[in-house]
Amino acid sequence: MASFHNRAEGTVLSKLSELRTVCNKDIEIHHQNTDSIFASFGNFLQSQRSKAELTVHNHVKLGKLKVELRELEDELVRALAVKTRNEVKRIAITDSLSETIVKADELQKIVQDQAARKDEYASILSEQSKENSREASRSREEIQEAFKWYNRILGFRIDGGHGVTFTFTSVNKKCPAEEYSFTVRHANEKYTLLGSKPHLKDIEELVHELNKSNGLFRFVRIMREKFQTTSLGPVSHFIYQDQDCTSISLSAPVSLGSICSRSKSPLPLREVNGETKKLDHG
Template identity: 35%
Template sequence: MQGIHNGDKPIPEAMTELRLSFERRVSDLRERSSVASASFSRCLRSSRVVADDYLASLEKLDKLKDELREGQAKLAEQLSVKTRNGARYAAMTKDLEAKKAKCEQIKKMISDQRNKVDGCASIISKSLHALEACEEKLRQGQSEKENLDSAIAWYQKSLGLQVVEGEGVKFIFNKIDSTNPDKEYSFTVRLDNDKYNLLQCDPLVEGIDDLLKEVNKTNDFFGFVRIMREKFAASNFSVKAVSITQASLSGDTSLITGSSPVELKPSIVTPSIAKTGAKSKMGIKTPTSSVRRSARLQNIQG
């Protein structure tokens, strides 16, 4: 062995160097292995951490997927509810619009009814005023009728006046001739187209045409009746005067009686009724107003 050597060095020394070299290599390999093992351990631990994180992430992902599915289900439910609410809202909006239109229609109807009520109230108020005016006219007409009835009664009692209806209105007087109080004097008048026409006069008196023209002009029918009675009384007075004159000339005094002076005064036989508000012996006012052609005489004619 001593003879074995490696080149210039002996074999033991070479073996020692080789062993040292191997030991150094082994030491390097061990260090490298330790470093690699440590690095691998670190990598393994890191991989485990990553794997754990990955597994945790997977779990979180599963949870998130579950939450997502739940969220999607809730969203679908909310969308369904929203759709139903939208349809309900649209229906309610439509119903509200219809109710608004109906309210406007009702308001218009109420306004129209108020206008009608106001119009009816105005008409009723005017009708009440017209009714009051008619009642006042009726009271005045009744008062005038009472006055007319009183006047007719006074004429009938004091002057022997009678009014008879027929083809026209016939006015009959008596109590004109004191010797024959029941002797009748009459005339008949008819109203045609607001014009007085004389149908009959017994006995016929003078100036009757002028009297008709005057009454058609003035419409003073009471005055016409009064003048006609005065005309009858005057005609009777003329007849009496002629009879008395003839009797005086013939010497017959039988016609001249104690009552003749009274008979010779027409104003005593026919009291004047022209004074306004004058009273007769019976205490009744004599009429002074004229008769309207379209009212009183037509009422008498029926």
């Protein structure tokens, strides 16, 4: 009984020993697995930490990228605004250029029309100028004929010098060759009678009327009539001294200012009867 009991106890102990051995092996295996798990978990944590740090870094970088993206969007908006304004300007310039081209075409047509009218007017003016030249030539011929008639019939002559001298012949029927003359000067918009041959009295009113009316040819006609009246009675003659006279052409109206002499000194007049006086030419 005791041996059986010993054998049974030995068997139990061996089994327990085997179980202990198996348990130790299992514990060792579990320890290894646990170490492996802890190591894996540590690696996992390290990996997750790295990923978390990378994620944080990426978040920071993403924030910066968002800021840059907003700035780029703002730049894009400004660029689009500038482009829109430039496009509006381009359209306005294109429209203005089109209008300018149209106006240029219109102006070119106007210039062409004006050139055609200019040529037409030039032709008309040329014809008119020729006609005027012919009329002027005929007028000059008629004036020349009239002066020839005056010189031949009335003995009328004009001489320039210190004033303008109007000379008449054929006044005295008894002596047609006898000369009657008077000298007029025009200066400072005023006529001045420098003298007459023969001397005429009471002609201040005629000179005053001449300055009022500027009717020189009427004055000349009245002076000739006075010479005719004087030729019927006794006359007194006077002599011009130091007067530089130059005969002028009468093919055009006479300008007293252009005929008068360069001398600016008073003209001395001496009458035969001894009376002497000086006339101011001013």
